[in-house]
Amino acid sequence: MNNIWVATLLTIRETFSRKIFILFAGVSTLVLLLFGILFISVSAENFPVVGTDIQISGMDIGSEISKAIKLFIVNPLYGLGIFLAIFSVSSIIPQMLEKGNIDLLLSKPISRTQLILGKFFGGNIVVLANLTYLIFSLWLMIGIKFGDWDLTFLWSIVIITFVFAVLYAMIILIGIISNSSILAMMISYLILLILSPILANREFFYQLFESKIAEFFIDGLYYFIPKTAEISNIISEINVGMGIEDFQPILSSFAFLILNIALSIIIFSKKDY
Amino acid sequence: MINAIEVNNLTKIYNPKSKNAVTALSDFSLTVEIGKIFGLLGPNGAGKTTLIKILLGIVFQNSGNAKILEEDISNYKVRTRIGYLPENHKFPNYLNGEDLLKYYAKLSGYNENDLSKRIDELLALVKMNKWRKTKVKKYSKGMLQRIGLAQALIHNPDLIFLDEPTDGVDPIGRKEIRDILISLKNEGKTIFVNSHLLSEVELISDRVAILNNGKLIKEGSVEEFTTQKEVYEVKLNKEFDSDLITNLLISYEIFEFKKESFKVKVKDETELDKITDLLRQHDLGIRNLNNIKTSLEDIFINLINKN
Numbered sequence: 195m196n197n198i199w200v201a202t203l204l205t206i207r208e209t210f211s212r213k214i215f216i217l218f219a220g221v222s223t224l225v226l227l228l229f230g231i232l233f234i235s236v237s238a239e240n241f242p243v244v245g246t247d248i249q250i251s252g253m254d255i256g257s258e259i260s261k262a263i264k265l266f267i268v269n270p271l272y273g274l275g276i277f278l279a280i281f282s283v284s285s286i287i288p289q290m291l292e293k294g295n296i297d298l299l300l301s302k303p304i305s306r307t308q309l310i311l312g313k314f315f316g317g318n319i320v321v322l323a324n325l326t327y328l329i330f331s332l333w334l335m336i337g338i339k340f341g342d343w344d345l346t347f348l349w350s351i352v353i354i355t356f357v358f359a360v361l362y363a364m365i366i367l368i369g370i371i372s373n374s375s376i377l378a379m380m381i382s383y384l385i386l387l388i389l390s391p392i393l394a395n396r397e398f399f400y401q402l403f404e405s406k407i408a409e410f411f412i413d414g415l416y417y418f419i420p421k422t423a424e425i426s427n428i429i430s431e432i433n434v435g436m437g438i439e440d441f442q443p444i445l446s447s448f449a450f451l452i453l454n455i456a457l458s459i460i461i462f463s464k465k466d467y
Numbered sequence: 468m469i470n471a472i473e474v475n476n477l478t479k480i481y482n483p484k485s486k487n488a489v490t491a492l493s494d495f496s497l498t499v500e501i502g503k504i505f506g507l508l509g510p511n512g513a514g515k516t517t518l519i520k521i522l523l524g525i526v527f528q529n530s531g532n533a534k535i536l537e538e539d540i541s542n543y544k545v546r547t548r549i550g551y552l553p554e555n556h557k558f559p560n561y562l563n564g565e566d567l568l569k570y571y572a573k574l575s576g577y578n579e580n581d582l583s584k585r586i587d588e589l590l591a592l593v594k595m596n597k598w599r600k601t602k603v604k605k606y607s608k609g610m611l612q613r614i615g616l617a618q619a620l621i622h623n624p625d626l627i628f629l630d631e632p633t634d635g636v637d638p639i640g641r642k643e644i645r646d647i648l649i650s651l652k653n654e655g656k657t658i659f660v661n662s663h664l665l666s667e668v669e670l671i672s673d674r675v676a677i678l679n680n681g682k683l684i685k686e687g688s689v690e691e692f693t694t695q696k697e698v699y700e701v702k703l704n705k706e707f708d709s710d711l712i713t714n715l716l717i718s719y720e721i722f723e724f725k726k727e728s729f730k731v732k733v734k735d736e737t738e739l740d741k742i743t744d745l746l747r748q749h750d751l752g753i754r755n756l757n758n759i760k761t762s763l764e765d766i767f768i769n770l771i772n773k774n
Contacts, residue, residue, distance in 0.1 A: 197576075200573050200574060201574075203573075204570060204573065204574065207570075208559060208561070211559075211561035292557055293555065293557065294553060294555045294556045294557030295556075295557040295558075295559075296525070297520070297523075297525050297551075297553040297556070298551065298553060298556060298557075298558075298571070298618075299574070300523065300524055300525045301523040301524070301525060301546060301549065301551040301553070301628075302546055302571070302574040302575050302576075303543055303544050303545075303546040303547040303575065303576045304543065304574060304576075305543050464527070466481070466520075466525070466526040466527060467520075467525050467526065
């Protein structure tokens with residue numbers, strides 16, 4: 195356990211030293227600044243609520259506007275957060291595997307399993323820290339501006355970090371197999387931006403192919419691939435106070451995470467460097 | 468006698484199922500005694516680095532087994548007692564020298580309270596104190612080797628593997644590294660050195676092994692390697708006529724005549740006694756009789772060529 199903690203701490207330190215992480219933190223700060231300026235310069239009553247049909251009445255005005263703002267920002271925040279997080283950690287494994295570096299790491303009294311788990315936890319902690327900085331600060335600003343201190347918005351931190359963890363587990367596996375950060379990033383973005391949104395609406399394809407085999411294949415792909423699009427909807431639902439209706443997207447994505455980490459450990463433990 | 472390293476019949480074939488299979492080690496066995504400096508020599512691709520990598524769990528053998536400090540190499544915990552400086556190492560370039568040592572101390576499981584003191588000692592030992600706050604990415608090759616050596620020693624290991632430790636280091640630096648290795652040996656540490664610089668290995672090693680194409684060609688003490696038991700230089704106390712000596716010692720192989728000396732090849736010491744008796748009988752007094760030594764480099768080249 196101590197070894198995993200050491201590897202985690204060293205991964206955190208390594209990630210903090212990267213320019214890409216500074217960019218990640220910089221973009222978060224920029225988003226906060228924009229909202230800060232907006233909140234300071236526009237009064238609560240005059241606040242523009244885009245794309246919502248909120249009935250503003252009496253005492254609920256602050257709460258309703260803040261809910262609308264949260265809904266308005268949570269999906270872009272989800273996309274941006276995951277996008278930047280993937281970008282900032284995708285090279286952790288290829289860099290670890292660089293000749294001269296991996297020799298030194300493997301010669302230390304730390305098992306390969308501990309090393310992989312340390313890299314996994316370290317990357318997640320860094321992203322959790324950055325998302326906490328961004329989302330907690332936004333929650334604080336909304337609370338100050340509109341007096342809405344509803345904690346459900348903070349669940350976005352946990353859920354976005356979870357989605358990142360699922361994709362990061364896959365990034366680790368691809369990194370170990372291919373030693374390529376670009377391939378790992380491409381596949382992650384493919385799932386995040388294309389496959390998961392398409393498979394979330396797979397009924398359309400059933401009609402398109404009209405074949406049981408195609409349906410079976412599409413279903414298999416749907417259950418196998420992380421459900422980033424559906425989890426994005428879960429965040430929105432939580433923020434409007436609906437709660438989680440279907441846990442399947444979270445559970446199947448978690449299974450994907452476990453599978454990827456297990457495969458990473460097995461492959462890494464057998465490879466020559 | 469406790470062995471620091473015991474290697475039994477190790478075989479390593481890279482890509483064994485493909486057409487491009489490469490045998491890096493073939494049925495290789497070796498023992499290294501504790502408290503000695505052991506030099507492993509061999510041309511490029513001989514399998515030297517593969518051997519170290521197998522011993523450290525970086526590469527896995529196809530067959531055979533090995534023990535380090537009486538523990539099977541599959542037990543990663545034994546590496547708390549091992550230091551390693553790889554060839555072409557790559558350190559995290561965002562760290563400075565001091566932080567680099569802290570980083571590897573943590574990875575090596577060094578949890579002592581005296582880490583700062585240990586870092587001070589090691590930076591002084593490898594003469595890197597001045598650059599302790601400089602980022603590693605600004606270090607020269609020689610400086611990287613020095614800090615790399617400190618990194619290998621940070622957790623006070625009992626066994627140290629060094630792969631080309633003086634690569635890129637200037638002659639003065641090389642001498643300093645040699646002195647460090649000798650003082651470590653005097654502290655009871657075992658040092659395993661891979662090097663192309665045969666003269667350096669000759670200067671510091673107690674025992675040497677030559678590896679070629681994954682096979683052990685010869686192993687022995689440096690003395691055994693470099694002393695040619697059968698060749699002697701005979702120095703006489705006056706100038707002599709080479710024809711006289713040639714006729715006198717006609718049944719022996721004589722060569723390299725100089726003013727007052729020549730070399731002779733004998734089968735054993737009895738033959739040598741006979742030669743000295745013959746010379747004395749002809750009033751040729753012997754001033755000096757030296758057993759000729761050959762450099763490790765000559766021996767190495769001869770053995771590799773023969774192999």
